[in-house]
Amino acid sequence: MSEKNPIRVFATHRFEESDDYLRIFEFLEGVDRFYYLNVSKPENIPGAGGMQAIKDELIQQIKACEAVFVLPGLYEQEQELVDFMMDVADANKKKMIAVRPFGGVAEVPEAIVSRCKEVIEWNDRELADALRRQARGEDTARWEVLDFPGFDADGPTE
Numbered sequence: 001m002s003e004k005n006p007i008r009v010f011a012t013h014r015f016e017e018s019d020d021y022l023r024i025f026e027f028l029e030g031v032d033r034f035y036y037l038n039v040s041k042p043e044n045i046p047g048a049g050g051m052q053a054i055k056d057e058l059i060q061q062i063k064a065c066e067a068v069f070v071l072p073g074l075y076e077q078e079q080e081l082v083d084f085m086m087d088v089a090d091a092n093k094k095k096m097i098a099v100r101p102f103g104g105v106a107e108v109p110e111a112i113v114s115r116c117k118e119v120i121e122w123n124d125r126e127l128a129d130a131l132r133r134q135a136r137g138e139d140t141a142r143w144e145v146l147d148f149p150g151f152d153a154d155g156p157t158e
Contacts, residue, residue, distance in 0.1 A: 006035035007135045010065035010094075012085050014078050015045035015054070020071045020102060027124040034128045039064040055084060062088045066135035068096045069127075070116055072108045086115050095134035099127070 046053035098116040120126045129140040
């Protein structure tokens with residue numbers, strides 16, 4: 001992944017920019033040297049053609065991505081539409097990542113968990129790492145270094 005070859009990502013939407021939708025890309029923007037291209041276009045709502053035109057537009061957006069973020073908050077409001085987007089992702093072999101509801105006030109529905117490769121928390125690092133794993137198959141093993149005052153590698157300091 002580089003600036004010239006960003007990861008193409010789709011986030012579920014109902015042709016409006018919900019708080020969770022905006023939050024996904026706000027978090028990704030905060031990751032240093034992480035390049036992505038948002039191929040979900042909520043502003044591209046078809047003016048005519050009804051539900052079939054909406055589905056056709058979503059199919060084109062999902063086909064253009066490498067991985068899909070499934071937002072459970074949208075599932076509560078538009079279950080049929082989110083099921084359709086997950087069906088399209090499955091049909092096009094796009095890996096899906098579920099993001100837990102923001103604030104931890106609810107659980108991810110089992111219908112989403114069972115279809116997604118990962119279920120992650122709202123954390124810029126987790127979002128970026130999940131995309132790297134699912135879109136590009138990159139190993140993202142990282143080590144956290146914690147510093148405890150009063151201790152060093154040999155134990156307590158005096």
